[in-house]
Amino acid sequence: MAKKLKKKEIHEEIYNITTLAAGAFSLQEVLDKLAKAAVEISGAKACSMRLLSSETMDLEMRSTYGLSEAYKNKGVVTKDDPVIKETFRGKAVVINDMQNDKRVQYPIASQKEGLVSQLTVSMEFRQRPVGVLRLYASRKHFFGENDISIARLVGSQCAVAITNARLYGTAIKMNQMQGQMDLAGIIQRRMMPKTLPAIEGLDIAASYRPCYSVGGDFYDFTLIDDKTLVFLMADVIGKGIPAAMIMSMFHGGFKALIECGRGCRRYSIFNFADVLNNFACKHCNKGEFITTFIGVFEFRKGLLHYTNCGHEPGLLLRNSEIIELDKGGPVLGLDIKSQFESGTIDLKENDIYMFYTDGLVDAVNFDGHFWGKNNLYQTAKRCTHKMDAETITKTVLNYRRRFTGLSQQQDDTSLVTFKVNKLNTETAQPEYNI
Numbered sequence: 502m503a504k505k506l507k508k509k510e511i512h513e514e515i516y517n518i519t520t521l522a523a524g525a526f527s528l529q530e531v532l533d534k535l536a537k538a539a540v541e542i543s544g545a546k547a548c549s550m551r552l553l554s555s556e557t558m559d560l561e562m563r564s565t566y567g568l569s570e571a572y573k574n575k576g577v578v579t580k581d582d583p584v585i586k587e588t589f590r591g592k593a594v595v596i597n598d599m600q601n602d603k604r605v606q607y608p609i610a611s612q613k614e615g616l617v618s619q620l621t622v623s624m625e626f627r628q629r630p631v632g633v634l635r636l637y638a639s640r641k642h643f644f645g646e647n648d649i650s651i652a653r654l655v656g657s658q659c660a661v662a663i664t665n666a667r668l669y670g671t672a673i674k675m676n677q678m679q680g681q682m683d684l685a686g687i688i689q690r691r692m693m694p695k696t697l698p699a700i701e702g703l704d705i706a707a708s709y710r711p712c713y714s715v716g717g718d719f720y721d722f723t724l725i726d727d728k729t730l731v732f733l734m735a736d737v738i739g740k741g742i743p744a745a746m747i748m749s750m751f752h753g754g755f756k757a758l759i760e761c762g763r764g765c766r767r768y769s770i771f772n773f774a775d776v777l778n779n780f781a782c783k784h785c786n787k788g789e790f791i792t793t794f795i796g797v798f799e800f801r802k803g804l805l806h807y808t809n810c811g812h813e814p815g816l817l818l819r820n821s822e823i824i825e826l827d828k829g830g831p832v833l834g835l836d837i838k839s840q841f842e843s844g845t846i847d848l849k850e851n852d853i854y855m856f857y858t859d860g861l862v863d864a865v866n867f868d869g870h871f872w873g874k875n876n877l878y879q880t881a882k883r884c885t886h887k888m889d890a891e892t893i894t895k896t897v898l899n900y901r902r903r904f905t906g907l908s909q910q911q912d913d914t915s916l917v918t919f920k921v922n923k924l925n926t927e928t929a930q931p932e933y934n935i
Contacts, residue, residue, distance in 0.1 A: 511857040531662045532564035539655045540566050545636040546616065550659060551578060552626070552632035560585065560633060568614065569639075572798045575610040582606060584621050589630045594621045594651040597641045620644040624656040626664040627695070634659060654760045661753045692752050698722045700800060701732055702923035706890035708898060710860075710914040718858050718913040719748045723759050728800040731759060734812065734917060735793045736858040738832070747784070751791055754780045765934060774808045774841035781834030790832040794856055798848070803924050805846040805854070811835075813862070817846060825837050826854075851886035853893060854919040860912035861897075864905045872904050890920040 526666075536548040547567030551560035560578045578585065583604045587594050596619045599611040620636045634656045636648065645697045697705045709718060717737030724730055733755055737747045758776055773795050781791050792812040798805055807815065813833030814825035830843035857877075864872045880900040884893045894916055 515888065520831040521760055528662055529564070532659060533566070535655050535659055535662075536564045536566040539634070539636060539651060542651050543636055543644075544638045545643070545648070547614075547637040549573070549635045549637075551631060551635075552624075552663065553580065553630060564630070571749070572610055572616075575607045585633060588621050588623045588633055591623065591813075593652065595619070595644050595649075596621075597643075615639050617641055618643045620648055620652055622649065622652040622656050622760050624660040624663070626660040627873060628772045629658050631663050644835060654757065657760045658753070658757055661756065665749060667751075679860045692719065692721075693750065694720075694722055694800065696884055698724050700724070700798070702921065702925060703730070703798065704799065704890040704922055705918070706894040706922040707917045708894050708915070710898075717748050718854075718860070719752060720915055720917055721752070721755065730798040730800075731796065732796045732856070732917070732919075733793065734858065734915060735791050736812065736860075736913075736915075738788075738790045738792070739778075747791070750784050751777075751781065774810050774833070774843075777868075778810070778833045778835075778839055778841070782837040785834040790834045792832050792859075794826075794829075796826075796856075798919070800848070800924070803848045805848055806843060807846070807884055808841055808843040810841060813857055813859055816855040816878075816881060818855070818884065819851075821882055823878055825882060844905065848921050850921055850924055852921040853881075853884060853886070853890075853920075854921075855881060855893070855897070856917045856919075858913060858915040860910065860914035861901065861916055863912055864910055865908060867903045867908050872901050876900070876904060886920075888920075890918040893920065 517552065528659055532550055536550055539548045540653050545567075548565065548814075549562060549568060550564040552563045553559075553569070554561050558580050560580065560582075562573055567575055575608070580586070580589065584594050596605060597617075599605045599616055600608050602608075605611060611617075611619075614637075616637045617640050618638045622634050623630045624632045624634055634652055636644065636652055638644065693709055694707070697707060705722075709720070711718070718735075719737075720732070720734040722730060722732055735748065735751060737751075755777065758773065774793070776791065777795075785791070790811070793810040794807065794812040794815055795810070796805055796807040796815070807826055807828070809815065809827050809829030811830070814827040817824040817826060824846075826844060826846070828842050830841035831839050833839075862872055862874050866872075877897070880897050883900075884896055886897070897916060898914075
């Protein structure tokens, strides 16, 4: 049984986990490092990772730590296994006595290996299982809620690494540069949310328009609970494949940070920027930076918390007045010592919030004139509280199109609109540490 780490060591290992999937390692190296980290953080005896085969639908052993060759090759595990079925339904399955629990498929092999208890979680990407992660211990009743959180965090990073590797493996089969550009664009667009989150009283619309096959724009939504939404918009300074690769790494780091905050409650919105800046400084090359806007809609209290890291200011349209949301700090990746501040807005019914990347206002017409912030603000004021978020988004983009015509743009455009329709604040505290 591995010795459990001290609290400070655990925090350091958790941060290392969030960066592994984005590092310069092969998929096998990432999985092996994650398996080892899971054992060291939890103090478990061993760890295994099985991936779901697209051909046989069996779960094939891909990485282990602390297990013998005999146990690794003990037999087939399928998706029809009762534990796997529960896991793929979103449950974390704990077995406290592997020798006597009928759900265990190979109890004799487990006994020979000295395995007594087991924790199984699903590795998922966009709510689709790609495999399972298992932790093993040599005594009963070993695994608790903290271990489940750690296993889910490691599992989420494995899923990101696996999916990116599979998508890239498909991409490189295309015809040289153009084929890779096209598929890299598909990979990037798959990172964009296919569906928008649902929070009662909040209407959301989003639009992403790349100017090349791939680019550096990115936005994402994460529901912490039914009343708390984390929103992120980012733009890599650059374009093409390099920008898309950086954004892919940043995406993985952000999702891991959310999972870490959800499960281990280490990070709050107020130091998200610090952690993401640390990540960007370590992984971006010289001259590569990321502008970022991070917001948390906390409907229980009727608040929006935000921090703006060198990004275009978010816009609040209230009673025909435009308020810029610009509190924050410099771009991410500039200086590891950068300081960031946060802002808080009281939400009001009929508020309209607009977030965009610079490609929206930097659009040019055939005369070389920029559409600019002045045109954006004038267009925003034409939008009324009677419009829904989708209509507001289309109105802005249509007015910009009238200005630019069919001229070729040089930067991606992302626009996300939130409309507060109804507030129903509560006195209960959210589960997430905001």
